[in-house]
Amino acid sequence: MSDDKKKLGTRPPLGIKRTVETGKVKQSFSHGRSNTVVVEVKKRRILKPGDAKPEAEKQEEAKAAPEEKAAPAKKPAPEKKAPARKLSEAEEIARRKAETERMQREAEEERLRLAEEARRREEQKKASASREEAERAEANRRAEEEAERKAKEDAERAAEEARREAEEQKKAAAAPSPAAPRTADDRRAPKPAAPKKPDRTKGRPAPDRRSGKLTVNRALRGDEGGRARSLAALKRKREKEKRSQQHSGPREKTVRDVVVPDSITVAELAKRMGEKAADLVKSLFNMGMMVTVNQTVDQDTAELLVNEFGHKVQRVSESDVDIDTSEDVDPEDTLKSRPPVVTIMGHVDHGKTSLLDAIRGADVAAGEAGGITQHIGAYQVTPKGGDPITFLDTPGHEAFTEMRARGANVTDIVILVVAADDGLKPQTIEAINHTKAANVPMIVAINKIDKDGANPQKVREELLQHEVIVEAMSGDVQDVEVSAKKKTNIDKLLEAINLQAELLELKANPDRAADATVVEAKLDKGRGPVATVLIQRGTLKVGDTFVAGPAAGKVRALVDDHGRRVKEAGPSFPVEVLGLSALPSAGDPFTVVENEARAREVADYRQRKLDEQRTTAAPMSLENMFAKKGAQTIQFPMIIKADVQGTAEAINAAVNKISTEEIEVRVLHSGVGAITESDVTLAASTGAPIIGFNVRPNAKAREVANREQVEFRYYDVIYHLTDWVKEAMAGELGPEIIENVRGRAEVKQVFPAGKKDKAAGLLVVEGVIQKGFHARLTRDDVIVSKTVIDSLRRFKDDVKEVEAGTECGVVLQDTNDIKPGDMLEVFEVEEKARTIE
Numbered sequence: 001m002s003d004d005k006k007k008l009g010t011r012p013p014l015g016i017k018r019t020v021e022t023g024k025v026k027q028s029f030s031h032g033r034s035n036t037v038v039v040e041v042k043k044r045r046i047l048k049p050g051d052a053k054p055e056a057e058k059q060e061e062a063k064a065a066p067e068e069k070a071a072p073a074k075k076p077a078p079e080k081k082a083p084a085r086k087l088s089e090a091e092e093i094a095r096r097k098a099e100t101e102r103m104q105r106e107a108e109e110e111r112l113r114l115a116e117e118a119r120r121r122e123e124q125k126k127a128s129a130s131r132e133e134a135e136r137a138e139a140n141r142r143a144e145e146e147a148e149r150k151a152k153e154d155a156e157r158a159a160e161e162a163r164r165e166a167e168e169q170k171k172a173a174a175a176p177s178p179a180a181p182r183t184a185d186d187r188r189a190p191k192p193a194a195p196k197k198p199d200r201t202k203g204r205p206a207p208d209r210r211s212g213k214l215t216v217n218r219a220l221r222g223d224e225g226g227r228a229r230s231l232a233a234l235k236r237k238r239e240k241e242k243r244s245q246q247h248s249g250p251r252e253k254t255v256r257d258v259v260v261p262d263s264i265t266v267a268e269l270a271k272r273m274g275e276k277a278a279d280l281v282k283s284l285f286n287m288g289m290m291v292t293v294n295q296t297v298d299q300d301t302a303e304l305l306v307n308e309f310g311h312k313v314q315r316v317s318e319s320d321v322d323i324d325t326s327e328d329v330d331p332e333d334t335l336k337s338r339p340p341v342v343t344i345m346g347h348v349d350h351g352k353t354s355l356l357d358a359i360r361g362a363d364v365a366a367g368e369a370g371g372i373t374q375h376i377g378a379y380q381v382t383p384k385g386g387d388p389i390t391f392l393d394t395p396g397h398e399a400f401t402e403m404r405a406r407g408a409n410v411t412d413i414v415i416l417v418v419a420a421d422d423g424l425k426p427q428t429i430e431a432i433n434h435t436k437a438a439n440v441p442m443i444v445a446i447n448k449i450d451k452d453g454a455n456p457q458k459v460r461e462e463l464l465q466h467e468v469i470v471e472a473m474s475g476d477v478q479d480v481e482v483s484a485k486k487k488t489n490i491d492k493l494l495e496a497i498n499l500q501a502e503l504l505e506l507k508a509n510p511d512r513a514a515d516a517t518v519v520e521a522k523l524d525k526g527r528g529p530v531a532t533v534l535i536q537r538g539t540l541k542v543g544d545t546f547v548a549g550p551a552a553g554k555v556r557a558l559v560d561d562h563g564r565r566v567k568e569a570g571p572s573f574p575v576e577v578l579g580l581s582a583l584p585s586a587g588d589p590f591t592v593v594e595n596e597a598r599a600r601e602v603a604d605y606r607q608r609k610l611d612e613q614r615t616t617a618a619p620m621s622l623e624n625m626f627a628k629k630g631a632q633t634i635q636f637p638m639i640i641k642a643d644v645q646g647t648a649e650a651i652n653a654a655v656n657k658i659s660t661e662e663i664e665v666r667v668l669h670s671g672v673g674a675i676t677e678s679d680v681t682l683a684a685s686t687g688a689p690i691i692g693f694n695v696r697p698n699a700k701a702r703e704v705a706n707r708e709q710v711e712f713r714y715y716d717v718i719y720h721l722t723d724w725v726k727e728a729m730a731g732e733l734g735p736e737i738i739e740n741v742r743g744r745a746e747v748k749q750v751f752p753a754g755k756k757d758k759a760a761g762l763l764v765v766e767g768v769i770q771k772g773f774h775a776r777l778t779r780d781d782v783i784v785s786k787t788v789i790d791s792l793r794r795f796k797d798d799v800k801e802v803e804a805g806t807e808c809g810v811v812l813q814d815t816n817d818i819k820p821g822d823m824l825e826v827f828e829v830e831e832k833a834r835t836i837e
């Protein structure tokens with residue numbers, strides 16, 4: 001036990017697990033220096049052979065050993081050792097117990113401290129997460145509120161809100177003062193309210209305040225006293241948000257000049273305003289208009305919207321969208337001379353195509369069906385020693401006029417072909433009139449001079465009657481005697497053209513974006529829509545973006561009149577353009593524009609205009625047709641399909657001319673390409689025949705046509721077609737009824753005939769009366785009945801005929817309303833087949 005006592009004093013403080021024995025050793029050095037070192041002695045297990053001491057004893061020994069060994073070097077504190085020896089055993093136990101308890105308490109405290117620290121760290125982490133969450137929730141809520149307010153409240157209300165918020169902030173700033181009164185507003189305020197803090201903290205232990213768990217709800221309620229900092233952060237965040245909202249709202253800040261046409265789709269307006277289409281729809285909804293983004297609004301509504309979103313309106317008429325090349329005049333110094341554009345006109349078979357062939361040195365007329373020029377083409381020729389000349393090959397003057405009607409004055413010179421053996425014919429005269437109307441100079445080509453009956457002088461004289469005074473008759477119109485067949489004087493004709501062109505001083509600026517005119521457009525099986533255009537100014541290049549009538553596109557390829565691919569085409573050059581989105585019409589302007597968006601805009605506008613015209617001008621429904629049928633004029637409907645746009649137009653113009661007062665042609669649809677099922681359906685529903693000009697129906701269309709019994713008519717010569725239309729229209733009208741009045745008689749007396757009929761005693765005053773003649777009975781010049789002479793008697797004898805000056809008795813068919821003094825007019829009815837010119 002004494003051993004134990006001795007050991008107790010030297011034992012180091014109790015650890016949880018002691019693995020080493022420690023002790024302090026004071027070291028003395030020379031010159032009075034000393035140092036105290038801690039000596040650690042590792043536990044040692046002493047194992048002796050046959051050692052059978054109990055484990056506890058062994059351990060005690062092991063503990064004692066180092067102390068005994070270290071004893072000489074150790075200088076234990078005398079005050080500690082001495083009283084220890086004096087202590088009684090009970091006291092020693094109590095002391096040790098107290099010591100152990102103290103140490104345990106300290107260890108426990110340390111453990112608790114660490115645990116507390118960990119918990120606090122954890123709490124802090126959670127709190128900051130919750131705070132962030134709360135801030136996020138708050139921000140979201142605020143954003144929602146903000147959006148709602150914006151939509152519903154007016155500017156005044158917004159100002160009021162701002163004022164209230166400012167007040168709130170002031171209160172929040174004053175919050176740390178416990179004396180700050182808590183207002184009802186504060187309590188109601190949905191945001192975390194700073195004034196609540198004194199309430200919450202009052203009489204509450206501080207640790208409680210710190211350790212309280214921060215939940216989202218508590219954060220939102222703002223009732224956590226310890227959150228004063230986060231509240232301020234929230235407010236700062238709110239401020240920041242407000243600022244960023246103000247700054248991140250370029251739509252409100254950027255005031256745009258919005259171009260508003262007559263009508264515009266909501267989507268397009270939104271694009272121009274730089275706003276969301278959905279916002280516009282919402283706004284319109286608030287105005288009481290239910291529209292979708294793709295619907296159109298009028299200019300007034302669009303203006304309201306633009307103003308509401310704070311932009312400026314720039315009202316334009318929709319037509320401003322279209323391209324107006326007339327204002328874009330090229331300066332004089334940019335102009336360079338260009339080839340003339342020549343159109344050949346004249347009566348059928350007077351030799352237009354032959355002349356063009358002679359000029360070109362190519363034979364096109366031979367392959368042409370029926371000898372009529374069906375296709376509008378354009379070619380450029382350069383005569384020997386002359387300048388290039390562009391020729392437009394048109395089917396007579398209709399296309400020329402059609403193009404002029406569309407504002408396409410492409411022709412510079414007209415060649416009027418008159419056959420020397422035939423003289424002036426109706427179409428020659430029409431051509432003269434059209435040329436004069438267009439104010440285009442004319443050159444007369446008196447053709448077929450090789451023919452036996454050719455009389456050029458007669459032609460000149462005939463021209464005089466139409467105020468065309470040729471040079472040979474001392475006028476200023478050039479005239480050239482030619483033979484297209486023998487190619488006589490073709491060079492003279494070309495010289496005349498060059499001379500006329502020189503006089504005209506034709507010029508254009510080649511160094512600019514191209515302006516052209518469509519002279520022909522067709523659907524090509526392999527190449528899609530193809531347009532032949534004539535460049536009027538500028539140079540058209542592959543890759544150019546353009547708009548042609550209602551079609552937009554990008555030049556994919558350019559093909560010249562010899563079928564060669566070219567990279568560009570200058571003024572007066574005819575060229576085929578590939579790359580169209582749709583088929584334009586002859587006469588449509590073809591303009592190169594800066595970009596695809598512009599091309600689309602213009603094309604869309606033009607298409608809209610065309611749609612408007614179509615839907616308002618030519619109603620094609622069955623109802624409309626029958627409604628019209630009830631009126632005096634009979635409608636003769638038809639559907640025209642042709643191989644080329646120019647031909648379709650020429651046919652349209654030709655058939656429309658056939659209309660009379662009684663019957664008129666109504667072209668329900670005219671288009672280019674094969675006859676399709678939809679054409680047949682339209683024909684079936686309207687009873688219209690389908691006219692295929694150089695085109696045939698496809699298989700499906702044929703099948704439907706068989707079922708629906710739709711009539712197809714195929715032609716390759718225009719006048720054959722017009723002849724048929726005339727006949728068909730005449731047939732539709734039925735035969736003409738002609739009344740030939742044969743005689744007149746006066747009713748002298750009326751007497752009964754048979755059981756119920758009445759007979760009239762007449763005096764024939766004029767012509768003759770025959771049995772079976774139609775008759776009209778008039779009383780005081782008013783027709784009483786229309787009847788037939790049923791029986792004719794003279795002195796009780798049936799006779800066939802009674803002449804003027806004689807009396808007779810007649811029985812009239814189906815009428816007994818006869819009175820003395822009535823007049824009877826008799827006539828024969830003749831049926832005559834109609835003709836339409």
Ligand SMILES: Nc1nc2c(ncn2[C@@H]2O[C@H](COP(=O)(O)OP(=O)(O)OP(=O)(O)O)[C@@H](O)[C@H]2O)c(=O)[nH]1
Nearest residue numbers: 348349350351352353354371372373448483484485
């Ligand atoms: N003898 C003679 N015949 C000619 C001459 N020019 C044309 N012809 C003939 O006249 C006929 C009609 O000629 P086209 O060139 O087809 O006449 P067009 O005016 O183009 O006729 P359409 O295309 O039907 O309007 C043809 O048979 C030609 O061979 C000529 O100078 N002399």
